[in-house]
Amino acid sequence: MAKIGDKKPKVILEEFKIKENSEDYGFADEQFNREDFKRNFKLKVIKKSNLDIEFDLIGITPAIANAFRRIMLSEVPSMAIEKVYIYNNTSIIPDEVLAHRFGLIPLKADPRLFEYKLDEKDEEGNELDTLEFKLEIKCTWKNKDVKDSRNFDAMYKNHNIYSEHIKWVPRGKQGTLYNEANIGPCDDKILISKMRPGHEFNIKLLAVKGIGKDHAKFSPVSLATYRLLPEITLLKEIRGKDAQLLQKCFSPGVIEIDKSGIAYVKNARYDNCSRNVYRYPELSKNVEISRVRNHFIFNIESLGAYKPEEIFILAVKTLKNKCDVLLEELNFENK
Amino acid sequence: MPVINDDFWYDSKTLKKPIKSLEEKWKIVPSFLAVKGLVKQHIDSFNYFVNEDIKNIVRANNKVLSDADPNFCLEYLDVRVGTPNIDDSNLSTHPTTPNECRLRDMTYSAPIFVDIEYTRGTQRIMRKDLLLGKMPIMLRSSHCVLYGKSDYELSKLNECPLDPGGYFITRGQEKVILIQEQMSWNKMLVDDSSGQIQCQVASTTHQKKSRTSVISKHSKYYLKHNSMTEDIPVAIVFKAMNVVTDQEIIQLIGTDPETQKRFSPSLIELVEHKIFTQKRALEYMGSKLVTKRYATAAKKTPADEARDLLATTILAHVPVEQFNFQMKAIYLALMIRRVMVAEVDPNSLDDRDYYGNKRLELAGSLLSLMFEDLFKRLNNDLKTIADKNIPKVKAAQFDAVRHLRSTIITAGLESAISSGNWTIKRFKMERAGVTQVLSRLSYISAIGMMTRVNSQFEKTRKVSGPRSLQPSQWGMLCPSDTPEGEACGLVKNLALMTHITTETDETPVIRLAFNSGVEDIRLLGGDIINHKGVFVVFLNGNILGVVLGYQKLVQIFRLMRRKGRIAPFVSIHVSHLRKCIYIHTDGGRLCRPYIIVQRGQPLVKQDHIEEVKNGTRKFEDFLDDGLIEFLDVNEENDSYIAYQESDIDIERTTHLEIEPFTILGVCAGLVPYPHHNQSPRNTYQCAMGKQAMGVIGYNQKNRIDTLMYNIVYPQSPMVRSKTIELTNFDKLPAGQNATVAVMSYSGYDIEDALILNKGSIDRGYGRCLVYKNTKTTIKRYANRTSDRIMGPAKDAATDKVIFKHDVLEADGIVGSGEKVVNKMVMINKEMPSVTSSNPVEQKDVPQQATAYMPVPITYKGVEPSYVEKVMVSVNNDEDLLIKLLLRQTRRPEIGDKFSSRHGQKGVTGLIVNQDDMPFNDFGMSPDMIMNPHGFPSRMTVGKTLELLGSKAGVLQGKFHYGTAFGGSKCTDLQDELFEKDFNYLGKDIFYSGITGEPLEAYIYSGPVYYQKLKHMVQDKMHARARGPRAVLTRQPTQGRSREGGLRLGEMERDCLISYGASLLIMERLMLSSDAFNVDVCSHCGRLAYSSWCHNCRSSTNVAKISIPYACKLLFQELMSINVIPKLTLKSY
CATH class of the missing domain: 2.40.270.10 (DNA-directed RNA polymerase, subunit 2, domain 6)
Incomplete structure (x- = not known):
């Protein structure tokens, strides 16, 4: 029985389907061995910036990797606008559509500082679970005698309403606890509506904490996914024109050609797995494309409320809590 | 003529190199659409009617005379249509916009002004700008306020710049006059109706419509017309038309032995009827006339009537001047010939589904029929009033202008367009569904409707011919766009580049024809007409003359058309089978532009396309320069058209397709x-x-x-x-x-x-957003009462506004932005309980306060809506009009x-x-x-x-x-x-x-x-446990809108019967529906009442059973017609 760790378990990307390795019986027969796992498991951070992160999880089962992905998407909480009180809206956008647009604006406020709003009947909420914003703005004429009728900036004031126009209204102690710079929309230039003179907004917005399962607006990530590490093996020496063609069939930087004109795999990691070699049957005979089955390349892009790595950690914690709950219930059953 | 022969100069060998294909030839299509637009056919047709045809109609009926006074004469001098306006309350008018009419439920119409001259007593009076009536105006036509406006100006008028126009607005509704497909009129069509060959002509003139056919029966020929009780032998008709000798008759038909042989039985028939003179023939025909219902004042002899009929009604489109029947005789002879040929050669039968034999009627021609009818009615009314009033001696002299009632035309046109019922009295034409409400479901549905062609064919008949795709529809009608089911193939859509012709003047065409070698038919005898080498020339279905060397005639015509000397939509084509040349200038033909190919070279060159691209060349320039021409279906089928440049055959190709995708329609x-x-x-x-x-x-x-x-x-x-x-x-x-x-x-x-x-x-x-509207009017009644709107009602106990009225503002109308839920009142309207103006009633109760009953406008719907807009205005009857626009947002x-x-x-x-x-x-x-x-x-x-x-x-x-x-x-x-x-x-x-x-x-x-798509579950889902019942039968109501029950139908019932689930049937059919407990007297079997049998006058045998209420109802209804149903009760 082939075990993870003995050698890299692979799936082979054939022309029309993904084939598992013939000696590889998959995870079904495998028993989880804690020592093996400890020995084989690796986490490597490849790239990291303020909003996104790329890291590798090696030596885990797809079930676990997928659980992280799913939790990041739909169970890590974030704040979003949930209640919109429209006192005046004379723009051309209907109230419901406008409310929907507000909901989708990502907020910077750290959800860990707030509680879930539990009382459905209490619309207004309190300072622990609700953030209040307002948008009071009116479009007016700036100059009526502009020659170029497309020069809106010269003609109108406030004809584009952006997320930056939303103002935070601190409640209770919120003003002292938090800084305005860390509460509002993640991006200043999210267009909410276009306006013409006479159009006006007078709106109160209430943001609460929620999870992506309830509505996509509560999802803290714009992207949380993984892919398997690609691997390319050249079965035969490929040189000359064929080598150049081969190079084209893969993502840039994957295949390089050495001085003697022989193609070699430089770095398969960033291959898109487009499998375009199969377009040239004579070429594809000499190439094997595969992916490492237990090497997960994670990509997380945060919307701004968290740092990307925090999202992953929160996801791990969430999974741990879930396990705890399950264990507790199992123990309870046993007793 | 060097120009004509120039086609024969080339040496085919040197020109046999491949023809370069034109790059981006499709750029011609947008330039075509820029000129013609998608609904140009409607607008062109309406413009022609409003600017020209209306003048012709008035000119043709320009005098109103009176029987009472020979001096009286009212003459129309001129007619014109103004710009759309609305009458205000104080006898003034103001110019209007389409959107105002839509919002205020009004008709977008313009006044028709006439200048008249008439006699009042002994005076002759001229009046200018007299209102004749109001004409609904087609949007974007030449009289519409939107005509020639820029996008910015259109937006200021609240109109969409991309809206195609071409429809009318009557009573606030957008109405389209659908394009009607008809068989071509004034055209001989030979067909085989169950073994009997006949040649049929549907004659149409402004005055008359009639159908004449020549049929062959027992190898004799007869004329069939619905003004005749039986079929008239054609020879008698010839005699009646003053073609008296047998020789003349046979010469008209043809002197070759075969023809003579075939026609001789018909001539022999004359002898049988002993008819030898015109007088006798007319008398014979007079005796076969259909008796008219209304006897005319001046009695004519039957023979005279037959002659009149022959002159005006039979083959009405062939002109007869001063009872000179020559043209008509030639025409009739040709019809007979056609029948003879078809008897021998089945190939010469006409295909009724061939698109060249079809004409499309558009808004303009339909309106002109309607207008002429109404105008004649108006003049007739005027005449009867004059006849009645002139003999009376009055203080004021009879003034015809006062009796010129503009409502006849105004109401007539408006109701025709808004109801779609086209009733033309003089043609005894009655058509329903000519107009339809413009579907505004999506932009495409609106445009699709404007290009729709409706066939007059009955939908129920089971013949495949009219429904199937005809090869001659190529490029004219979309092969894909037709509904499924009932109307499949009968409702069609125009292709992208199709144009429908409007009528053009035929006089220049006649002159050109005579100048290019056509011999006037009136100068020729029968022998020459039937000569072998000769081609008969038809102009709009009438025989114009004959021509030797038809090629020259055709070439001259095409050349003149390309040079712009005759109208671009004049078509000419040759029928070799019939040895005829047909020239058409009439309206309603389908046509389509093609690139002209000469000597194997398309005339449109790459340079021209470049010019189109940089905007220096318009579509008209192609027409003016003779590079592109319009071909109608008949001419298209007489041409050799290459699909693409590589298909051009140097010898034969005459035209090149502009762009193949234009064979499809908009949808x-x-x-x-x-x-x-x-x-x-x-x-x-x-x-x-x-x-x-x-x-x-x-x-x-x-x-x-x-x-x-x-x-x-x-x-x-x-x-x-x-x-x-x-x-x-x-x-x-x-x-x-x-x-x-x-x-x-x-x-x-x-x-x-x-x-x-x-x-x-x-x-x-x-x-998606779903908008619905509700509207109401505050009416005023004859008894000086009127509807009223009340403010929100308050609960007496709590002094709070009741829930139903929660969204109402102080004026009793819902505020905009409010959320309304089921059963909420949106307009708290009340209506006086007495609205009649009976003077007796009013005297009895003089100043009593009128009682009102509530007629609120409530919201119905499980899901709440929001009020987007509230409009308060005044409609045409000067009643207050309130429109509410409700909005729902739905996620999938x-x-x-x-x-x-x-x-x-x-x-x-x-x-x-x-x-x-x-x-x-x-x-x-x-x-x-x-x-x-x-x-x-x-x-x-x-x-x-x-x-x-x-x-x-x-x-x-x-x-x-x-x-x-x-x-x-x-x-x-x-x-x-x-x-x-x-x-x-x-x-x-x-x-x-x-x-x-x-x-x-x-x-x-x-x-x-x-x-x-518009079908959403929210609008369809429906279930019911208990709910409303119909009053009469006490059975559950039907349909979702009435919260009805789900029917257990006959087939379901059959299943239960066969299964033997009798109690289930009992439950479904009675207990869950209309179970009713009745008392039955088991003695006499009748229904009892309150445990008392009124028949037996006892309560001893009364039993209680439960039956369906509908059953009890049936018994009672039977009893009301003296049938007594008796129930026999048994215990089990």
């Missing part, structure tokens, strides 16, 4: 790659495109429609077609580009069901219907959380999952190409084209994907969102343009 033009689809799929899409939600116009926020569906975030399709851009669908789209993965997911995707991504829906995919739910542009519709089967959706290497999950079983049997290859094109387009940041018979090539798209490092087959690796493992199969995925 079929939306389909990308239609030439890769199975044909019915394109037809399905044509029907579905009209139900797609989207943007209906730039002015949609300024309209208050009864029902309007809008999509929240509409998108322009990634894969476009030339037609999409030409029809501005990209500016007013109806759909969204959804990322589709073609795979199976769960079991909720069988039978075309779709899986939607909840994340996508949360982010706004498929979200299970059961909502979506469709791609390839006739592939499906309902949402499941909405899946984003984390459960499969995802690819980029972490992208599809918006929609479509089951691959949708492909094999449907064969919509176009859809797979669209997906590939969209995917490549998304990666490149550009639009791809899927234009019919062209578009981006599959290999090019694959190359682009290859270039962008995507799988060239469009298949990506996906991971299961549930297990996290990669899927074994590669998934074909990419964006596809999906339309959300």
